[in-house]
Amino acid sequence: MKYVWLFSSILLSISGCSLSADAPPLAEQRFDLLDADNDGVINARDYCDDTPSVAIIDNDGCPTYLLHESDNSLRIQFANDAAIVEPAYLEALDKMAEFLNLYPETSLELQGHTSSIGSNDYNADLSIRRAEAVQAQLIERGIDADRLTILGLGEGDLMLADSTETTQLVNRRVVGRVKGLKGDIKEAWTIFTRRER
Template sequence: MMNAFQRYAVLSRQVLSSIFLIIAALVLTGCSISAPQAPVASQQADLLDNDSDGVINARDNCEGTPAGAVINNDGCSEEFEISARDDLHILFANDSSRIPASFIGEVNDLASFMKSFSSIVVELKGYASIIGEPDYNLTLSERRSKAVKSALIEQGIIPDRVRIVGYGEAEPVEAQTQEQSDILSRRVTASVKVSETDIVKKWTIYTTSPEDE
């Protein structure tokens, strides 16, 4: 007769044998005891966004939207017109091409304007009074234009963006007296007008308003 320990050992072997047979049956029948894999969705629609503006190609009516632009639901940016003008008028002493200190600010303002609109080219027009020989005054008017161009270059303007012209005694300024006319005629002038189209840009944490600059 088996004692209690022997009966427990026999029972344990029977249970283990049963478990082994069940596992073997599951393996042989191709059953899996692991969780089934999730189905893979098949994407049919085109969700690409080639210009990275947040609007997919399928409904983007404006390809190549500039980076950072505010766009509408059709992927199009908003534009606005910029119009600006700057005038330069420098008077010179008789028989001189040195820019008076009181007119340096005019040069600096024009340089700043040209830096803001990098596409513009300025034409400097030099003049002289009727005092002296016409040929000499023509050369003098050119020297005055060159002096202003050099001052602009010193402010960081590329030489190719500045053209000079000397008109000599041509186009004198009308005044009440000849002396006043001579004083006002010794000049260099320039008038620059620009119109550009820009885009409305998104606000970012790095954005600063003109008042903060």
């Protein structure tokens, strides 16, 4: 029994030596743990390459933005039972096209409206035709149709009760709402940041 125990202990010590002579197994790295743009988010989770060094970064490695204060909406009035854009609104359309070209990540939702005169079905169709008329003007100015969506609301969203010609005119409109505008990059505060007084 004494020899068996001595023999087994010699075998264990020999086998232990042979294991220590082999190189340790290498760990397999499945994800890119580097941070190529130095924004604090590893490449495997980073959805935005080359983020500015001064930007505040979200969990996806993308900069956060401040919304613009500028007016980037569109409002066009229409005559009774009409879907023709009057020349008075061409300058507003030029400015909207310029804005959309300046911010190619944005899109524009065109909401068509009518007054309450006429049937619901007719007004729903008229509101769509009005929005399509504005869409056609923007396409003429080089805006891709994929960036322009149409929403025909008919008489479902009156601004004022239809009691006079003036209030009816206010309700006959197309409103353009910009979607997807990020704004300016929100900068991170550092010890070198100066406050404006």
